[in-house]
Amino acid sequence: MANIKSAEKRAQQTIKRRARNMAARSKLRTAIKSVVSAVQAGDKADAAAKLKAAAPVIDSMVNKGVIHRNKAARHKSHLSARVKEMGAE
Structure with a gap:
């Protein structure tokens, strides 16, 4: 464990x-x-x-700094593509 007060707080x-x-x-x-x-x-x-419910959740994770904005865009893009191709079948 940390010895210094600031290090304890940081932990x-x-x-x-x-x-x-x-x-x-x-x-x-x-x-x-x-x-x-x-x-x-x-x-x-x-x-x-x-998908409509998941998009704001993904965006909020970007705002909270949990994931990068490009990763969020990639997730939304891939999910929407999977939903769209369901109609083509």
């Missing part, structure tokens, strides 16, 4: 921040998985609704 802040980021990352992954599972189930309406 506590790191623990809190890590817990917050892990919870946020879990929320992000759950939102993405819900869209993917709806696509695999073949329900286009449900997949579109879940």
Whole structure:
């Protein structure tokens, strides 16, 4: 454990921040998985609704600094492409 007061505080802040980021990352992954599972189930309406719900979650993770904005854009692009190709089938 840290000997210096500021280092002890920094360690506590790191623990809190890590817990917050892990919870946020879990929320992000759950939102993405819900869209993917709806696509695999073949329900286009449900997949579109879940994509609409997942997009703000993905964007909020960017604002919180959990993921990079390009990664968020990539996730949204890939998910929307998967939902769109359901209609082509």
